[in-house]
């Protein structure tokens with residue numbers, strides 16, 4: 001099956017500013033893919049190139065196996081880049097009818113369903129002039145999906161949303177991937193949210209790829225056994241260099257196969273084990289270690 005996105009040695013410069021510096025990235029079909037990076041990392045530039053809004057300086061980028069500049073490829077793609085703007089005098093429903101006609105028609109019957117899925121049924125007949133940023137984002141997502149694209153690119157889909165809105169958006173994005181078979185590519189600064197919703201992520205920094213992989217794999221790397229014990233000092237003595245204290249608990253940097261022997265050794269040394277569970281690294285820690293390491297390296 002063709003990958004949804006492939007870039008090779010992709011570069012983009014705006015005058016003296018290099019936004020992308022030789023990006024090689026593959027985004028597979030299916031699931032939710034997060035593109036992360038600090039401000040200025042090149043996420044929006046990548047999306048704009050993929051959508052044919054700007055041209056790369058060098059290198060190649062393909063979307064659904066074709067060129068982003070081909071209309072048939074773009075018709076199979078939905079997108080929301082930044083907070084969308086719609087004619088303020090139209091209602092949310094009219095906006096979607098207007099966009100349906102612009103796409104050649106045929107999807108009008110789906111409009112009530114999309115309004116419902118993005119949580120705008122009650123506001124469907126209100127003019128968008130009075131919409132909050134979060135409501136505009138919801139309408140933008142419905143607009144991106146109306147023509148049933150195979151892939152949808154969302155730049156910061158939850159910016160400006162309140163916590164219930166963020167939760168609804170997460171559920172919508174997961175359903176799109178799991179039930180509708182849409183490949184969702186999103187950029188977000190909300191790392192905890194990304195960890196919950198994305199299957200894979202790419203971390204960009206200064207226009208380069210610094211880490212890529214399945215969220216489950218990235219977060220299980222550096223996994224440690226967190227032990228709640230009655231004698232933390234004694235437990236640290238047993239663990240030696242593999243142990244560290246944290247908030248009254250003891251973290252053991254060991255492999256899963258070493259756990260039974262460790263717990264036996266603790267008990268033999270008079271340490272009572274109250275709780276033991278595996279804790280991974282969160283995406284936020286990975287993000288900071290990757291992007292700050294790069295920054296330090298660049299400064300050197």
Ligand SMILES: Nc1ncnc2c1ncn2[C@@H]1O[C@H](COP(=O)(O)OP(=O)(O)OP(=O)(O)O)[C@@H](O)[C@H]1O
Pocket residue numbers: 014017018019037038039040041042043044045046
């Ligand atoms: N039209 C433009 N003209 C000049 N420089 C630009 C332009 N667009 C982007 N840049 C620069 O290119 C770099 C990458 O910007 P880009 O918007 O792609 O980053 P981003 O990762 O999307 O950032 P953010 O998280 O802030 O949205 C930045 O240094 C930015 O200032």
